[in-house]
Amino acid sequence: MMLWLKSAGVILVILSSGIWGLMGARNLQLRVEQLKDLRMALNFLEKEIAYMHTPLSSALRKTGYFCASPIRWLFLESAERLERKEGRTAYEAWLSGVYKLERASSLKTEDIELLKTGAMQIGISDVYEQRKFFSMLQEELKIMEEKAEKEAESGVKLWSYGGFILGAVIVLLFI
Amino acid sequence: MRERTDAKVIREEILPYLAPRIKSLLKNREDRFFRGLEEIRLRREKPLCLKIGDKDYGINRRGEVTMNLNDSYVVNEEDIYRTIASISDNSLYVFEEDIKRGFITIPGGHRVGLAGQVIYKVNEIYNLKNFSGICFRIAREIKGCAENILPDIVENGRILNTLIISPPRCGKTTVLRDLARMISDGINLPEAKNVVIIDERSEIAGCYQGVPQLDVGIRSDVLDSCPKAAGILMAVRSLSPQVVITDEIGRQEDAAAVYECVNAGVAVIATVHARDIEELSKRPILRELLASKSFKVGVVLSRRRGPGTLEMFYRWD
Numbered sequence: 001m002m003l004w005l006k007s008a009g010v011i012l013v014i015l016s017s018g019i020w021g022l023m024g025a026r027n028l029q030l031r032v033e034q035l036k037d038l039r040m041a042l043n044f045l046e047k048e049i050a051y052m053h054t055p056l057s058s059a060l061r062k063t064g065y066f067c068a069s070p071i072r073w074l075f076l077e078s079a080e081r082l083e084r085k086e087g088r089t090a091y092e093a094w095l096s097g098v099y100k101l102e103r104a105s106s107l108k109t110e111d112i113e114l115l116k117t118g119a120m121q122i123g124i125s126d127v128y129e130q131r132k133f134f135s136m137l138q139e140e141l142k143i144m145e146e147k148a149e150k151e152a153e154s155g156v157k158l159w160s161y162g163g164f165i166l167g168a169v170i171v172l173l174f175i
Numbered sequence: 176m177r178e179r180t181d182a183k184v185i186r187e188e189i190l191p192y193l194a195p196r197i198k199s200l201l202k203n204r205e206d207r208f209f210r211g212l213e214e215i216r217l218r219r220e221k222p223l224c225l226k227i228g229d230k231d232y233g234i235n236r237r238g239e240v241t242m243n244l245n246d247s248y249v250v251n252e253e254d255i256y257r258t259i260a261s262i263s264d265n266s267l268y269v270f271e272e273d274i275k276r277g278f279i280t281i282p283g284g285h286r287v288g289l290a291g292q293v294i295y296k297v298n299e300i301y302n303l304k305n306f307s308g309i310c311f312r313i314a315r316e317i318k319g320c321a322e323n324i325l326p327d328i329v330e331n332g333r334i335l336n337t338l339i340i341s342p343p344r345c346g347k348t349t350v351l352r353d354l355a356r357m358i359s360d361g362i363n364l365p366e367a368k369n370v371v372i373i374d375e376r377s378e379i380a381g382c383y384q385g386v387p388q389l390d391v392g393i394r395s396d397v398l399d400s401c402p403k404a405a406g407i408l409m410a411v412r413s414l415s416p417q418v419v420i421t422d423e424i425g426r427q428e429d430a431a432a433v434y435e436c437v438n439a440g441v442a443v444i445a446t447v448h449a450r451d452i453e454e455l456s457k458r459p460i461l462r463e464l465l466a467s468k469s470f471k472v473g474v475v476l477s478r479r480r481g482p483g484t485l486e487m488f489y490r491w492d
Contacts, residue, residue, distance in 0.1 A: 055266040082265060087195050089257060090265035123265040124256075126302055130268050 014167035021163015028152040028159065030106035034071060035145040038107075038115075039138050041067040041075065046134035049127070056090055056123040057082035060097075070104035073097065074115070090123035114140055181315075182206035188283035189215065189311055194257035197223060200234045200248055208240065213344075215311040218290075219255050222247035229478075259306055262287050272400070274303050276376070284314040284381015284388035314381045316389050320346070320483050321353035325363055327488050328472050332365040334358060334418050334442040336469055340449050341476035346483030347446040348378050348422060350476065352389060354444060355379065355420050359392025370395040371416035373406035379422055404428035407436050407443075418442045430464045437469045451475055452489055465491060 044066050048059035057079050064075035078097035081088050098115045101107065114137070121133045186209075190198050197217070214226035222244040225232045232240055233247020241247060262279050263270050273279045277300075278288045290308030294301045328337045341347050361367025374380050374397050380387035382399035391397065396414050398406040403421050407429075410416050419436055421429075424445045436443050449455040452473060456462050464470070473489035476482075 049266075049268055053269050055264050055269055057264065057266075059266075085191070087191075087198075087257065087261060089260040093265070124260060124263070124267050125304070126271050126274075127268045 010171045013171050014164060017167030017170065018164040021159045021161070021166065024163065025156040025159035027106045028148070028155045031108065031111070032145060032148045032152050034105050034107055035111065035141055035148055037067055037071040038074075038111075039141040039145065041071050042134055042138050042141070045075070046131060046138075049123075049134070050131045053127070060093075070101060073104050074101040077101075091119045094119045094122050111141075111144055114144065181212065182209040184283065184315075185209045185212060185313060188281070188285060189313060192258065192261045192281060192287075192311070193217075194254035194261070197248070197250070197254055197258075200236075200238055203238065204240075213313060215313075217250045217255060217258060217309040219250060219252060219307045221250060223250050255306055255309060258309055259289075262309075271302070275300050276400070277303065278376070280377040280381060280383055280388075282383045282388060284377075284383065286312045286314065286376075286378060286381075288312065314378075314389060315349060316352065317346075317349050317483070318353060318356070318390070321350050321357060322363070323485060324350060324474055325354060325357055328354075328444070328474070329364065334368065334444070335471040336437050336442055337444045337472045337474060338465075338470045339444070339446040339474045339476065340452065340455055341446075342450050343448060344482065345476045345478050347476060350474075350483055351420060351422060351444065351446055352379050352391060355395050356390050356392040358418055359394040367392075367394055368417035369415060370418045370420060371410035371414050372397045373401055373403050373410060373419065373421040374399050375401060375403050375406070376422065379420065404432040407432035411436055411439050411441055416441055418444060420444045422446050423448060424464075425458070425460065427460055430460050433464065433469055434467065443469075445470075450477075451486075 041063050045059055045063040048054045048062055049056070054062065060075045060079035060082065064072045064079060067075070074097040077100040078093040081093035081096050082090065095116065098112060098119070101115070102112045121129065125133070186202070190202055193201070193215070200223070211227045212225060213228070216224040216226065218224070222233050224244060224247070225234070230242070231244060232242055233244045235241050235246045236248055259267070262281055267274070270279050274289060278286050280286055288310040289303055289306055291303050291306040293303055328335050339347050339350060355370050355372055357363060358368050359370040370392060372379050372391060372395055374382065377399055380391045380395070380397040380399065381389040382397055385399055387395070387397050396416075398410060401409070403424060404426070407419055407421065410419055419441055421443070422445070424430065424433065424447055433443055433445065447455065447461060449458070452475070456465065468491055471491055473491065475486040475489065477484045477486045479486070
Protein backbone atom coordinates (compact mmCIF):
# COMPACT_ATOMS: atom_id res chain seq x y z
CA MET A 1 0.00 0.00 0.00
CA MET A 2 2.80 2.36 1.02
CA LEU A 3 4.70 1.52 -2.16
CA TRP A 4 1.62 2.39 -4.23
CA LEU A 5 1.28 5.72 -2.53
CA LYS A 6 4.96 6.51 -2.99
CA SER A 7 4.83 5.55 -6.67
CA ALA A 8 1.75 7.73 -7.21
CA GLY A 9 3.47 10.65 -5.49
CA VAL A 10 6.60 10.25 -7.62
CA ILE A 11 4.53 10.15 -10.81
CA LEU A 12 2.48 13.18 -9.69
CA VAL A 13 5.56 15.30 -8.92
CA ILE A 14 7.35 14.37 -12.15
CA LEU A 15 4.20 14.88 -14.24
CA SER A 16 3.28 18.25 -12.74
CA SER A 17 6.77 19.70 -13.04
CA GLY A 18 6.97 18.20 -16.54
CA ILE A 19 3.70 19.87 -17.55
CA TRP A 20 4.95 23.13 -16.02
CA GLY A 21 8.06 22.83 -18.17
CA LEU A 22 6.05 22.04 -21.29
CA MET A 23 3.85 25.06 -20.64
CA GLY A 24 6.93 27.23 -20.30
CA ALA A 25 8.20 25.87 -23.62
CA ARG A 26 4.80 26.46 -25.23
CA ASN A 27 4.78 30.04 -23.95
CA LEU A 28 8.09 30.69 -25.69
CA GLN A 29 6.66 29.40 -28.98
CA LEU A 30 3.40 31.28 -28.46
CA ARG A 31 5.26 34.54 -27.89
CA VAL A 32 6.93 34.19 -31.30
CA GLU A 33 3.58 33.46 -32.98
CA GLN A 34 1.86 36.33 -31.18
CA LEU A 35 4.58 38.82 -32.04
CA LYS A 36 4.22 37.78 -35.68
CA ASP A 37 0.41 38.11 -35.50
CA LEU A 38 0.79 41.50 -33.88
CA ARG A 39 3.13 42.71 -36.59
CA MET A 40 0.77 41.55 -39.32
CA ALA A 41 -2.19 43.14 -37.55
CA LEU A 42 -0.34 46.47 -37.28
CA ASN A 43 0.44 46.24 -40.97
CA PHE A 44 -3.27 45.79 -41.66
CA LEU A 45 -4.13 48.73 -39.39
CA GLU A 46 -1.53 50.89 -41.12
CA LYS A 47 -3.12 50.15 -44.49
CA GLU A 48 -6.59 50.95 -43.18
CA ILE A 49 -5.32 54.29 -41.90
CA ALA A 50 -2.90 55.30 -44.63
CA TYR A 51 -4.70 54.08 -47.76
CA MET A 52 -8.35 53.67 -46.82
CA HIS A 53 -8.48 56.68 -44.44
CA THR A 54 -10.82 54.67 -42.23
CA PRO A 55 -11.65 56.46 -38.95
CA LEU A 56 -9.64 54.98 -36.11
CA SER A 57 -12.43 53.21 -34.21
CA SER A 58 -13.59 51.38 -37.38
CA ALA A 59 -9.99 50.67 -38.44
CA LEU A 60 -9.27 49.10 -35.03
CA ARG A 61 -12.42 47.00 -35.17
CA LYS A 62 -11.65 45.77 -38.69
CA THR A 63 -8.12 44.87 -37.58
CA GLY A 64 -9.60 43.01 -34.60
CA TYR A 65 -11.75 40.92 -36.94
CA PHE A 66 -8.75 40.33 -39.23
CA CYS A 67 -6.45 38.78 -36.64
CA ALA A 68 -6.57 35.82 -34.25
CA SER A 69 -6.91 35.68 -30.47
CA PRO A 70 -5.41 36.93 -28.24
CA ILE A 71 -4.00 39.74 -30.44
CA ARG A 72 -7.51 40.67 -31.55
CA TRP A 73 -8.34 41.78 -27.99
CA LEU A 74 -5.91 44.66 -28.26
CA PHE A 75 -7.82 46.05 -31.24
CA LEU A 76 -11.35 45.11 -30.26
CA GLU A 77 -10.97 46.51 -26.74
CA SER A 78 -9.47 49.77 -28.08
CA ALA A 79 -12.24 50.06 -30.68
CA GLU A 80 -14.94 49.46 -28.08
CA ARG A 81 -13.52 52.15 -25.79
CA LEU A 82 -13.49 54.67 -28.61
CA GLU A 83 -16.95 53.73 -29.83
CA ARG A 84 -18.42 54.46 -26.39
CA LYS A 85 -17.76 58.17 -27.13
CA GLU A 86 -17.02 58.96 -23.50
CA GLY A 87 -14.38 61.53 -24.36
CA ARG A 88 -11.53 59.02 -24.29
CA THR A 89 -8.52 59.71 -26.45
CA ALA A 90 -6.99 57.12 -28.77
CA TYR A 91 -4.07 56.94 -26.34
CA GLU A 92 -6.30 55.91 -23.44
CA ALA A 93 -8.29 53.46 -25.55
CA TRP A 94 -5.09 51.88 -26.89
CA LEU A 95 -3.70 51.47 -23.35
CA SER A 96 -6.91 49.68 -22.28
CA GLY A 97 -6.41 47.32 -25.21
CA VAL A 98 -2.75 46.78 -24.29
CA TYR A 99 -3.67 45.87 -20.69
CA LYS A 100 -6.26 43.38 -21.92
CA LEU A 101 -3.70 41.87 -24.29
CA GLU A 102 -1.14 41.66 -21.50
CA ARG A 103 -3.51 39.53 -19.43
CA ALA A 104 -4.48 37.23 -22.30
CA SER A 105 -1.20 36.72 -24.15
CA SER A 106 2.25 35.20 -23.73
CA LEU A 107 3.95 38.50 -24.51
CA LYS A 108 6.71 39.67 -22.20
CA THR A 109 6.80 42.99 -20.36
CA GLU A 110 9.25 44.39 -22.90
CA ASP A 111 6.77 43.64 -25.73
CA ILE A 112 3.96 45.30 -23.82
CA GLU A 113 6.13 48.32 -23.05
CA LEU A 114 6.91 48.66 -26.75
CA LEU A 115 3.19 48.78 -27.51
CA LYS A 116 2.72 51.48 -24.90
CA THR A 117 5.45 53.70 -26.29
CA GLY A 118 4.30 56.09 -28.92
CA ALA A 119 0.63 55.38 -28.14
CA MET A 120 0.23 59.16 -27.92
CA GLN A 121 0.72 59.24 -31.70
CA ILE A 122 -2.09 56.91 -32.70
CA GLY A 123 -4.68 58.69 -34.81
CA ILE A 124 -3.59 62.20 -33.88
CA SER A 125 -1.40 63.11 -36.82
CA ASP A 126 -1.46 63.09 -40.61
CA VAL A 127 -1.13 60.03 -42.84
CA TYR A 128 2.62 60.49 -43.30
CA GLU A 129 3.25 60.57 -39.55
CA GLN A 130 0.91 57.62 -38.98
CA ARG A 131 2.76 55.53 -41.56
CA LYS A 132 6.07 56.48 -40.02
CA PHE A 133 4.83 55.51 -36.57
CA PHE A 134 3.40 52.15 -37.64
CA SER A 135 6.46 51.28 -39.75
CA MET A 136 8.72 51.99 -36.81
CA LEU A 137 6.56 49.90 -34.49
CA GLN A 138 6.58 47.01 -36.95
CA GLU A 139 10.36 47.19 -37.32
CA GLU A 140 10.78 47.10 -33.55
CA LEU A 141 8.41 44.14 -33.37
CA LYS A 142 10.38 42.34 -36.07
CA ILE A 143 13.52 42.71 -33.95
CA MET A 144 11.61 41.45 -30.90
CA GLU A 145 10.30 38.53 -32.96
CA GLU A 146 13.80 37.52 -34.09
CA LYS A 147 15.05 37.69 -30.52
CA ALA A 148 12.05 35.68 -29.35
CA GLU A 149 12.72 33.06 -32.05
CA LYS A 150 16.31 32.64 -30.85
CA GLU A 151 15.13 32.42 -27.26
CA ALA A 152 12.57 29.83 -28.28
CA GLU A 153 15.12 27.73 -30.18
CA SER A 154 17.31 27.28 -27.14
CA GLY A 155 14.61 27.64 -24.50
CA VAL A 156 12.03 25.15 -25.74
CA LYS A 157 14.25 22.11 -25.18
CA LEU A 158 15.49 23.49 -21.89
CA TRP A 159 11.96 24.03 -20.58
CA SER A 160 10.57 20.76 -21.99
CA TYR A 161 13.27 18.50 -20.53
CA GLY A 162 14.01 20.82 -17.62
CA GLY A 163 10.53 20.38 -16.16
CA PHE A 164 10.79 16.60 -16.07
CA ILE A 165 14.39 16.71 -14.80
CA LEU A 166 13.38 19.13 -12.05
CA GLY A 167 10.56 16.76 -11.08
CA ALA A 168 13.01 13.85 -10.94
CA VAL A 169 15.46 15.88 -8.83
CA ILE A 170 12.70 16.79 -6.37
CA VAL A 171 11.73 13.11 -6.11
CA LEU A 172 15.36 12.06 -5.53
CA LEU A 173 15.78 14.69 -2.83
CA PHE A 174 12.73 13.40 -0.98
CA ILE A 175 13.57 9.68 -1.21
CA MET B 176 -38.22 79.42 -27.74
CA ARG B 177 -35.04 80.72 -29.43
CA GLU B 178 -33.15 80.31 -26.13
CA ARG B 179 -34.21 76.69 -25.90
CA THR B 180 -33.27 75.98 -29.52
CA ASP B 181 -29.84 77.59 -29.16
CA ALA B 182 -29.20 75.78 -25.89
CA LYS B 183 -30.31 72.45 -27.36
CA VAL B 184 -28.06 72.87 -30.40
CA ILE B 185 -25.04 73.83 -28.30
CA ARG B 186 -25.60 71.14 -25.67
CA GLU B 187 -26.09 68.39 -28.24
CA GLU B 188 -23.77 69.42 -31.04
CA ILE B 189 -20.95 71.45 -29.50
CA LEU B 190 -20.40 70.51 -25.84
CA PRO B 191 -19.71 66.80 -26.54
CA TYR B 192 -16.64 67.87 -28.51
CA LEU B 193 -15.08 69.98 -25.78
CA ALA B 194 -12.44 68.70 -23.36
CA PRO B 195 -14.15 67.34 -20.20
CA ARG B 196 -13.03 70.21 -17.94
CA ILE B 197 -14.38 72.86 -20.29
CA LYS B 198 -17.52 70.87 -20.91
CA SER B 199 -18.19 70.66 -17.16
CA LEU B 200 -17.88 74.45 -16.88
CA LEU B 201 -20.50 74.97 -19.60
CA LYS B 202 -22.96 72.12 -19.28
CA ASN B 203 -24.86 73.42 -16.23
CA ARG B 204 -25.44 76.90 -17.58
CA GLU B 205 -29.01 78.10 -18.02
CA ASP B 206 -30.57 78.04 -21.47
CA ARG B 207 -30.53 81.84 -21.76
CA PHE B 208 -26.74 81.83 -21.48
CA PHE B 209 -26.45 80.10 -24.84
CA ARG B 210 -28.67 82.57 -26.68
CA GLY B 211 -26.50 84.54 -29.02
CA LEU B 212 -23.36 82.53 -28.26
CA GLU B 213 -21.42 82.79 -31.51
CA GLU B 214 -17.99 81.41 -30.74
CA ILE B 215 -16.14 79.34 -28.17
CA ARG B 216 -12.41 80.00 -28.33
CA LEU B 217 -9.74 77.82 -26.79
CA ARG B 218 -6.20 79.17 -26.89
CA ARG B 219 -3.36 77.32 -25.22
CA GLU B 220 -2.38 78.89 -21.88
CA LYS B 221 -4.91 81.67 -22.47
CA PRO B 222 -8.35 82.28 -20.92
CA LEU B 223 -11.35 80.41 -22.28
CA CYS B 224 -13.27 82.96 -24.32
CA LEU B 225 -16.95 82.94 -25.29
CA LYS B 226 -18.18 85.44 -27.85
CA ILE B 227 -21.75 86.54 -27.30
CA GLY B 228 -22.71 89.31 -29.70
CA ASP B 229 -19.80 91.71 -29.79
CA LYS B 230 -18.58 90.95 -26.28
CA ASP B 231 -16.14 88.39 -24.92
CA TYR B 232 -16.98 86.50 -21.76
CA GLY B 233 -15.09 83.97 -19.69
CA ILE B 234 -16.01 81.36 -17.11
CA ASN B 235 -14.04 81.14 -13.91
CA ARG B 236 -13.17 77.91 -12.07
CA ARG B 237 -16.25 78.32 -9.88
CA GLY B 238 -18.36 78.17 -13.03
CA GLU B 239 -19.40 81.84 -12.90
CA VAL B 240 -19.62 83.94 -16.05
CA THR B 241 -17.20 86.84 -16.02
CA MET B 242 -16.31 89.71 -18.30
CA ASN B 243 -12.88 89.84 -16.71
CA LEU B 244 -11.04 87.39 -18.93
CA ASN B 245 -8.06 87.32 -16.57
CA ASP B 246 -10.32 85.51 -14.12
CA SER B 247 -11.47 82.98 -16.74
CA TYR B 248 -10.44 79.33 -16.79
CA VAL B 249 -7.07 78.99 -18.53
CA VAL B 250 -7.03 76.44 -21.34
CA ASN B 251 -4.10 74.03 -21.14
CA GLU B 252 -2.35 71.69 -23.55
CA GLU B 253 -4.43 68.70 -22.46
CA ASP B 254 -7.68 70.59 -23.15
CA ILE B 255 -6.48 71.33 -26.67
CA TYR B 256 -5.31 67.72 -27.21
CA ARG B 257 -8.58 66.23 -25.96
CA THR B 258 -10.69 68.64 -27.99
CA ILE B 259 -8.71 67.94 -31.17
CA ALA B 260 -9.02 64.19 -30.51
CA SER B 261 -12.73 64.58 -30.05
CA ILE B 262 -13.54 66.72 -33.10
CA SER B 263 -11.47 64.43 -35.33
CA ASP B 264 -12.88 61.26 -33.77
CA ASN B 265 -9.25 60.44 -32.89
CA SER B 266 -8.54 60.25 -36.62
CA LEU B 267 -6.82 63.44 -37.62
CA TYR B 268 -5.49 61.75 -40.78
CA VAL B 269 -9.06 61.55 -42.13
CA PHE B 270 -9.29 65.35 -42.03
CA GLU B 271 -5.99 66.19 -43.71
CA GLU B 272 -7.58 68.21 -46.50
CA ASP B 273 -9.82 70.09 -44.07
CA ILE B 274 -6.88 70.84 -41.80
CA LYS B 275 -4.94 72.28 -44.73
CA ARG B 276 -7.82 74.71 -45.16
CA GLY B 277 -7.70 75.49 -41.45
CA PHE B 278 -10.94 74.03 -40.17
CA ILE B 279 -12.97 70.90 -39.57
CA THR B 280 -16.75 70.86 -39.93
CA ILE B 281 -18.54 68.82 -37.29
CA PRO B 282 -22.07 67.33 -37.47
CA GLY B 283 -24.59 70.13 -37.31
CA GLY B 284 -22.53 72.18 -39.76
CA HIS B 285 -20.51 73.96 -37.07
CA ARG B 286 -17.07 75.02 -38.15
CA VAL B 287 -14.07 74.42 -35.93
CA GLY B 288 -11.20 76.71 -36.90
CA LEU B 289 -7.68 75.60 -36.03
CA ALA B 290 -4.51 77.51 -35.27
CA GLY B 291 -1.04 76.09 -34.86
CA GLN B 292 2.23 75.57 -36.67
CA VAL B 293 1.74 75.78 -40.42
CA ILE B 294 3.93 73.55 -42.60
CA TYR B 295 4.37 75.25 -45.95
CA LYS B 296 5.75 73.32 -48.93
CA VAL B 297 5.91 74.12 -52.64
CA ASN B 298 3.80 77.29 -52.45
CA GLU B 299 0.95 75.74 -50.54
CA ILE B 300 -0.04 74.85 -47.02
CA TYR B 301 1.00 71.26 -46.53
CA ASN B 302 -0.15 70.72 -42.99
CA LEU B 303 -0.99 72.26 -39.66
CA LYS B 304 0.36 70.76 -36.45
CA ASN B 305 1.15 71.57 -32.81
CA PHE B 306 -2.30 73.06 -32.41
CA SER B 307 -2.47 76.11 -30.20
CA GLY B 308 -5.96 77.42 -30.80
CA ILE B 309 -9.42 76.09 -31.55
CA CYS B 310 -12.44 78.22 -32.42
CA PHE B 311 -15.92 76.70 -32.48
CA ARG B 312 -18.17 78.85 -34.68
CA ILE B 313 -21.77 77.97 -34.00
CA ALA B 314 -23.77 77.61 -37.21
CA ARG B 315 -27.24 79.00 -36.88
CA GLU B 316 -30.11 78.57 -39.22
CA ILE B 317 -32.44 81.52 -39.10
CA LYS B 318 -35.26 80.41 -41.31
CA GLY B 319 -37.08 83.33 -42.86
CA CYS B 320 -34.22 85.82 -42.42
CA ALA B 321 -34.13 86.33 -46.22
CA GLU B 322 -37.90 86.87 -46.56
CA ASN B 323 -37.53 90.63 -46.96
CA ILE B 324 -34.70 90.26 -49.49
CA LEU B 325 -36.15 87.64 -51.82
CA PRO B 326 -38.91 89.81 -53.41
CA ASP B 327 -36.30 92.36 -54.51
CA ILE B 328 -34.09 89.85 -56.28
CA VAL B 329 -36.91 88.30 -58.31
CA GLU B 330 -38.22 89.83 -61.55
CA ASN B 331 -40.99 88.16 -63.56
CA GLY B 332 -40.34 84.93 -61.72
CA ARG B 333 -36.63 85.01 -62.63
CA ILE B 334 -33.89 85.25 -60.03
CA LEU B 335 -31.63 88.23 -60.69
CA ASN B 336 -27.87 87.97 -60.37
CA THR B 337 -27.31 89.26 -56.86
CA LEU B 338 -24.31 90.30 -54.81
CA ILE B 339 -24.67 90.33 -51.02
CA ILE B 340 -22.21 92.79 -49.55
CA SER B 341 -21.07 93.15 -45.93
CA PRO B 342 -18.05 93.01 -43.65
CA PRO B 343 -17.42 89.66 -41.84
CA ARG B 344 -19.88 88.55 -39.11
CA CYS B 345 -22.87 90.45 -40.53
CA GLY B 346 -24.93 87.40 -41.46
CA LYS B 347 -24.13 87.05 -45.18
CA THR B 348 -23.88 83.28 -45.06
CA THR B 349 -27.06 82.91 -42.98
CA VAL B 350 -28.96 85.05 -45.49
CA LEU B 351 -27.44 83.14 -48.40
CA ARG B 352 -28.47 79.81 -46.86
CA ASP B 353 -32.02 81.01 -46.35
CA LEU B 354 -32.19 82.30 -49.92
CA ALA B 355 -31.06 78.86 -51.13
CA ARG B 356 -33.77 77.20 -49.05
CA MET B 357 -36.53 79.56 -50.19
CA ILE B 358 -35.61 79.42 -53.89
CA SER B 359 -35.13 75.66 -53.81
CA ASP B 360 -38.42 75.04 -51.98
CA GLY B 361 -40.27 77.67 -54.04
CA ILE B 362 -41.27 79.74 -51.00
CA ASN B 363 -42.81 83.09 -52.07
CA LEU B 364 -41.93 82.27 -55.68
CA PRO B 365 -44.13 81.28 -58.64
CA GLU B 366 -42.09 78.09 -58.97
CA ALA B 367 -39.23 76.33 -57.21
CA LYS B 368 -35.83 76.23 -58.89
CA ASN B 369 -32.85 73.91 -59.04
CA VAL B 370 -30.08 75.38 -56.95
CA VAL B 371 -26.42 74.41 -56.82
CA ILE B 372 -24.40 75.65 -53.86
CA ILE B 373 -20.64 75.90 -54.31
CA ASP B 374 -19.60 75.66 -50.69
CA GLU B 375 -15.83 76.08 -50.69
CA ARG B 376 -15.60 76.54 -46.92
CA SER B 377 -18.48 74.23 -45.93
CA GLU B 378 -20.24 77.19 -44.32
CA ILE B 379 -23.42 77.54 -46.34
CA ALA B 380 -24.73 73.98 -46.11
CA GLY B 381 -22.45 72.89 -43.25
CA CYS B 382 -21.74 69.54 -44.89
CA TYR B 383 -20.39 66.72 -42.78
CA GLN B 384 -18.90 63.97 -44.95
CA GLY B 385 -20.58 65.53 -47.99
CA VAL B 386 -24.10 65.63 -46.54
CA PRO B 387 -25.68 69.04 -45.81
CA GLN B 388 -26.40 69.45 -42.10
CA LEU B 389 -28.36 72.65 -42.54
CA ASP B 390 -31.59 73.13 -44.46
CA VAL B 391 -30.74 74.39 -47.94
CA GLY B 392 -33.95 73.20 -49.59
CA ILE B 393 -35.07 70.08 -51.37
CA ARG B 394 -33.87 71.06 -54.85
CA SER B 395 -30.38 72.08 -53.79
CA ASP B 396 -27.21 70.22 -54.69
CA VAL B 397 -24.05 71.05 -52.81
CA LEU B 398 -20.49 70.89 -54.11
CA ASP B 399 -18.77 70.81 -50.75
CA SER B 400 -15.17 72.00 -50.23
CA CYS B 401 -15.02 72.78 -53.94
CA PRO B 402 -13.03 75.77 -55.22
CA LYS B 403 -15.57 78.35 -56.39
CA ALA B 404 -14.38 78.87 -59.95
CA ALA B 405 -14.06 75.15 -60.75
CA GLY B 406 -17.31 74.42 -58.91
CA ILE B 407 -19.36 77.00 -60.81
CA LEU B 408 -18.23 75.63 -64.17
CA MET B 409 -18.72 72.04 -63.05
CA ALA B 410 -22.23 72.82 -61.79
CA VAL B 411 -23.26 74.50 -65.04
CA ARG B 412 -21.96 71.56 -67.07
CA SER B 413 -23.31 68.71 -65.00
CA LEU B 414 -26.15 69.70 -62.67
CA SER B 415 -28.32 71.97 -64.86
CA PRO B 416 -28.89 74.59 -62.18
CA GLN B 417 -31.22 77.56 -62.53
CA VAL B 418 -29.45 79.33 -59.71
CA VAL B 419 -25.85 79.01 -58.51
CA ILE B 420 -25.09 80.19 -54.98
CA THR B 421 -21.59 80.78 -53.66
CA ASP B 422 -19.77 82.58 -50.89
CA GLU B 423 -17.07 85.25 -50.89
CA ILE B 424 -16.00 85.81 -54.48
CA GLY B 425 -13.00 88.05 -55.07
CA ARG B 426 -10.33 86.37 -57.16
CA GLN B 427 -9.83 86.73 -60.89
CA GLU B 428 -10.88 83.13 -61.56
CA ASP B 429 -14.08 83.63 -59.52
CA ALA B 430 -14.99 86.61 -61.67
CA ALA B 431 -14.28 84.64 -64.86
CA ALA B 432 -16.50 81.78 -63.65
CA VAL B 433 -19.29 84.24 -62.81
CA TYR B 434 -19.11 85.68 -66.38
CA GLU B 435 -19.39 82.14 -67.78
CA CYS B 436 -22.31 81.34 -65.55
CA VAL B 437 -24.43 84.46 -66.13
CA ASN B 438 -23.81 84.16 -69.86
CA ALA B 439 -25.01 80.57 -69.75
CA GLY B 440 -28.43 81.71 -68.54
CA VAL B 441 -27.87 80.66 -64.94
CA ALA B 442 -28.51 83.15 -62.14
CA VAL B 443 -25.76 83.74 -59.62
CA ILE B 444 -26.16 84.80 -56.01
CA ALA B 445 -22.82 85.48 -54.34
CA THR B 446 -21.43 87.27 -51.34
CA VAL B 447 -18.46 89.56 -51.04
CA HIS B 448 -16.60 91.25 -48.19
CA ALA B 449 -16.97 95.04 -48.22
CA ARG B 450 -18.64 97.66 -46.06
CA ASP B 451 -20.55 99.27 -48.94
CA ILE B 452 -20.62 99.73 -52.72
CA GLU B 453 -17.96 102.43 -52.58
CA GLU B 454 -15.52 100.17 -50.77
CA LEU B 455 -16.35 97.39 -53.23
CA SER B 456 -15.55 99.63 -56.19
CA LYS B 457 -12.01 100.09 -54.88
CA ARG B 458 -11.20 96.42 -55.54
CA PRO B 459 -10.09 96.15 -59.19
CA ILE B 460 -11.46 92.68 -59.94
CA LEU B 461 -14.84 93.43 -58.39
CA ARG B 462 -14.98 96.88 -59.98
CA GLU B 463 -14.55 95.24 -63.35
CA LEU B 464 -17.19 92.65 -62.49
CA LEU B 465 -19.68 95.35 -61.51
CA ALA B 466 -18.89 97.39 -64.62
CA SER B 467 -19.71 94.36 -66.78
CA LYS B 468 -23.25 94.51 -65.36
CA SER B 469 -23.09 90.82 -64.55
CA PHE B 470 -24.80 91.53 -61.25
CA LYS B 471 -28.16 93.29 -61.28
CA VAL B 472 -28.79 93.69 -57.56
CA GLY B 473 -26.58 94.53 -54.59
CA VAL B 474 -27.75 93.89 -51.03
CA VAL B 475 -25.76 95.60 -48.27
CA LEU B 476 -25.91 94.08 -44.76
CA SER B 477 -24.53 95.23 -41.42
CA ARG B 478 -24.71 94.40 -37.70
CA ARG B 479 -26.30 97.73 -36.76
CA ARG B 480 -29.41 96.08 -35.34
CA GLY B 481 -27.88 92.63 -35.01
CA PRO B 482 -26.43 90.36 -37.73
CA GLY B 483 -28.27 90.53 -41.04
CA THR B 484 -29.47 94.15 -40.73
CA LEU B 485 -30.53 95.20 -44.22
CA GLU B 486 -28.82 98.52 -44.98
CA MET B 487 -29.67 99.09 -48.63
CA PHE B 488 -30.55 97.63 -52.02
CA TYR B 489 -28.67 98.68 -55.11
CA ARG B 490 -29.66 98.12 -58.74
CA TRP B 491 -27.10 98.06 -61.56
CA ASP B 492 -29.51 98.41 -64.47
